[in-house]
Amino acid sequence: MNKNTFKKQERLCSKKVIEEMFTEGHSTLCFPIKAVYLSDSINVEKDTPVQCAFTVPKRLFKRANKRNLLKRRMKESYRLNKSSLDLHSESLSIMFIYIAKEELPYSRIESAVKKVIRKISDSQQDKKR
Secondary structure (H helix, E strand, O other): OOOOOOOOOEOOHHHHHHHHHHHHEEEEEEEOEEEEEEEEEOOOOOOEEEEEEEEEOOOOOOOOOHHHHHHHHHHHHHHHHHHOOOOOOOOEEEEEEEEEOOOOHHHHHHHHHHHHHHHHHHHHHHHHO
């Protein structure tokens, strides 16, 4: 069975959790993606240990079709590579933010998302030790 899905339960929608993430969370950067994450967040679903949100700033890309294209590329690269995120017992909330000023190809976005996921899983492993 293929586990490469991105269901509604995996989407981060809670404003309370997003606010907490930006005030108390950690961030990592791998151009063109910045990720803000928070472990053990309060409102994360029990079924899904990881919840994600994706954003592209309107001040960088005025046209909605460009913002949506970049968000789709980030979602797809996360969906294909989320299995490398090693979590066993705790919950995690992640916000992926696109920070480049120009539209980059999918391959560049995918490599950045892979690096960000690797950094987050490494920091979670260090936290457990």
